[in-house]
Each structure stands twice: as structure tokens, then as C-alpha cells.
Amino acid sequence: MTRVYHDEDADLGVLKGATIGVIGYGNQGRAQALNLRDSGLDVIVGVRADETREQAGKDGFEACSIREAVQRCRVVMMLIPDEVMPAVFAAEILPGLDRGKALCFASGYNIAFGCLAPPAGTDVIMVAPRMIGAGVRQRFLEGKGFPSFISVHQDATGRGRQIALAVAKGIGSTRGGAMEMSFAQEAELDLFTEQAFGPAFGQVLLAAIQTLIDAGYPAEAVMVELILSGEFAYSLEKIAELGFFKQMDLHSHTSQYGSMSRSLNYMNPQTAAAMKQALEAIRSGAFAREWEAEKEAGLPVFNQMRELRELHPIAAWDRQTREAFRLGTGE
Ligand code: NDP
Numbered sequence: 128m129t130r131v132y133h134d135e136d137a138d139l140g141v142l143k144g145a146t147i148g149v150i151g152y153g154n155q156g157r158a159q160a161l162n163l164r165d166s167g168l169d170v171i172v173g174v175r176a177d178e179t180r181e182q183a184g185k186d187g188f189e190a191c192s193i194r195e196a197v198q199r200c201r202v203v204m205m206l207i208p209d210e211v212m213p214a215v216f217a218a219e220i221l222p223g224l225d226r227g228k229a230l231c232f233a234s235g236y237n238i239a240f241g242c243l244a245p246p247a248g249t250d251v252i253m254v255a256p257r258m259i260g261a262g263v264r265q266r267f268l269e270g271k272g273f274p275s276f277i278s279v280h281q282d283a284t285g286r287g288r289q290i291a292l293a294v295a296k297g298i299g300s301t302r303g304g305a306m307e308m309s310f311a312q313e314a315e316l317d318l319f320t321e322q323a324f325g326p327a328f329g330q331v332l333l334a335a336i337q338t339l340i341d342a343g344y345p346a347e348a349v350m351v352e353l354i355l356s357g358e359f360a361y362s363l364e365k366i367a368e369l370g371f372f373k374q375m376d377l378h379s380h381t382s383q384y385g386s387m388s389r390s391l392n393y394m395n396p397q398t399a400a401a402m403k404q405a406l407e408a409i410r411s412g413a414f415a416r417e418w419e420a421e422k423e424a425g426l427p428v429f430n431q432m433r434e435l436r437e438l439h440p441i442a443a444w445d446r447q448t449r450e451a452f453r454l455g456t457g458e
Contacts, residue, residue: 129306129308130306130307131304131305131306132292132295132304132305132306133302133304133305134296134301134302136292136301137289137292137293137295137296137301137305138289138292139166139167139168139293139296139297140293141286141289141290141292142168142201142290142293142294142297143168144169145168145169145200145202146169146170146171146199146200146201146202147163147168147169147170147171147200147201147202147204147294148172148173148196148197148200148202148203148204149163149170149171149188149204149206150173150193150196150197150203150204150205150206150215150220151174151206151208152172152174152179152180152182152190152206153179153206153207153260154259155206155233155260155263156172156174156204156206156207156260157182157183157186157260157264158263158264158298159204159206159233159260159298160183160186161186161267162263162264162267162297162298163298164188165267166296166298166299171188171189171190171191171196172189172190172191172196173190173191173192173193173194173195173196173197174190174192175193192219193215193219193220194219194220194222194223197220197222197223197228201227201229202231202290202294203224203228203229203230203231204231204233205220205230205232205233206233209234209236209237210422212237212242212243213242216237216243217243221246224245224246224249225248226246226248226249226283227249227250227283227284228249228250229249229251229252229287229290230245230250230251230252231252231253231254231290232251232252232253232254232255232310233253233254233255233256234253234255234313235276235278235308235311235314235317236314236317236318238253238280238310239309239313239314239315240314240412240415242415242419245281247281247283248283249283250279250281250282250283250284250287250290251279251280251287252279252287252290252294253276253277253278253280253291253310253313254275254276254291254294254295254298254305255275255276255313256273256274256275256298256300257273257274257275258273258274258275263299266303267298270302271299271302271303272300272301272302272303272304273299273300273302274300274303274304274305275295275298275300275304275306276305276307276308276313277295277305277306277307278291278307278308278309278310279291280309280310291305292305314409315406315410318409319402319405319406319409322405322409323401323402323406324402327398327401327402332353332354335353336349336350336353336444339352339353346444346448347447347448347451349444350444350445351448351452355448355454375387
């Protein structure tokens, strides 16, 4: 079984006296900076001179330019979006990256697919929370942990693993558990969830909506039943909390009988085959190359798909249901 590290395996003392430079103050940046500071560590924030820097200042952090934060810190927390990271790295981070510093990523993508190449004298580590930023902060405040994947890609100082574990402890993850994975595995799992599980699930949901609307049920009733009631979201939450089968006991016997007796009807080898294909394109780097080319071309396909999705009937059903039940449009 893969090793999972807990609080007792990590020593915050490794980071005592070292400044941690949190680069980016968004979803992960803000949550991780606050948690690291509350763990007694010395944190500065490197961010552009805008309202985000003001927010970091209001939260009591010393906030400066990315370049200055990198120059002043020992551990550089890479918490800006993956797609801007290579350019920001080349312009603002690399110049201040003296030997012996640690670059800590929250995602394996850019290292796994060779989008940026840190110098040889730098520790390259990863602490990737499996939790959105708001959850990282909330669970910390509740005294609870959350899972993360940690990795040491380059261990220039020989202390990479200790630093990764200390960061994982500082953000509150090792209260739950930090599992060691390679950068590539982390990136592949993440992309697979986005490219296989997410869209396959989306298609199942669309098929259910379409089936019921074709059968004459009002769109508003269908949307409430399947999505807006939050019932399915609640089941997913309970799957995470109790387990896949155990959560079934929360449902009525009618529901359990109906669900178990019909589930085999939806076994679909085509879905598994499409998922395998998606995984192969991710692992071979074909997806990363395609996405690089798309960005270089100015995102023509991406923008077209975003326009097209607004034309799908579900966009209108969604809007009209939200209006009818005064739920707000989410805009
Ligand atoms: P965000 O989109 O929330 O990052 C926003 C921050 O990045 C802001 O401070 C913003 O500054 C800064 N930023 C954006 N563009 C630039 C740029 N061109 N130059 C300089 N700064 C810029 O990122 P996330 O927190 O979502 O993601 C950070 C990392 O964490 C990524 O590697 C991601 O994969 C990983 N991760 C994210 C999770 C999540 O919950 N979102 C979960 C687990 C990992 P400004 O306000 O000045 O624009």
C-alpha cells in the first residue's frame, strides 16, 4: 500500500526561520498563506500591484512583487494558475531563484509536461491539496485535515521531502494524510477527472434530463428534481464521507431496491473505452501538446465551444428554472 504521511511524520521545525513566499493570492494562495501563518510560519505574499495585493495587505501579510518575494524567501509556493505559470516563471521567478531554494507546486502539470524547467540547484517539490481553496481554509479552522499528494521531483538540498512534509503539515493536510505521488501521476489523475469522469457524468445527466423532458415532464420540474434540489450533490457528499455503498443505507428500501436492481442496465463498455482513450492521450502528452497549440493560436476552439454551450437547451432550462424558483442566475 502507498505510504500516507500524517502529522507525526512531519516537522514544522524544518521551516522555522525560513521565509515562505506565497506566489499568487487566489483560491489556494490565500487559504495556504493563512494556514501557514496560523501554523506559526513566516509568510510573505508575492502578487501583482492590484486589489489582490491590497487584500493580502488587509489580511495582515507583507505583500510585494513576485520578483521581490522570490528573492526574499526560502520556499517559493507556486500558487498562480497553471496556464500562466511558465511565462511568470521565466520573467519573475527564475531570476531570483538562487541555489538551495525550494519551488513548491500545488499541481504537477507544468513539470510533468515539461512546460517549465527549474534550475538544477533548486528543490522541486509538490504539495497538491485534493480540496478547493475554501475547503483548505475551512477544514484547517475546524481542526480537520484534507488529503493531498506530495512529491519530490528534484532534491538538490537533500531536504526536499522534509520540506514538502512540513508544508503539508503547515497547511493542515497531514492531519488527514499526504500521499506520495509523482508529478506525472498527480497531473494525469487530475486531467483524467476533468476529461473522462467529468464529461461522462455530464453526458449521463444530460441524457436523464432529455429523457424526462421528451417524456413530457416540465423542464423546471426536471431541473429541480435532478439538480437544484441538491439531492444528488448530497449523495456525492455522503459517498465521500461514508463510502460508495454505505451511503445507500441513507436511502429508502424502495430507492435501494430500484437502484441496485437496475444498475447493470447502464453498464456501458463504450464509456470505459472512451475513458481509456482519454487517459492514453493524457499520458502520452498528446493532450498537453494540443492545449499548448490551442493557446498559441489564440484559443479559437476553446472560445467557440464556450459560445456553443450557451446554445444548448439546458442553458435556457437552467435559467428559466432558476427564475421560476427565485434561485438567482449565478451571474
Ligand atoms: P487562482 O486562479 O485562484 O490564482 C489567482 C492568483 O494568481 C491571483 O493572485 C492572481 O493575481 C494570480 N495571477 C493570475 N494570473 C497571473 C499572471 N499572469 N501573473 C501574475 N499573477 C497572476 O489559482 P488557483 O489557486 O486556483 O490555482 C493555483 C495552483 O493551485 C494551480 O497550480 C492549481 O492547479 C493548484 N490547485 C488549485 C486548486 C483549486 O482549488 N483551485 C486545487 C488544488 C490545486 P491577480 O489577482 O493580480 O490577477
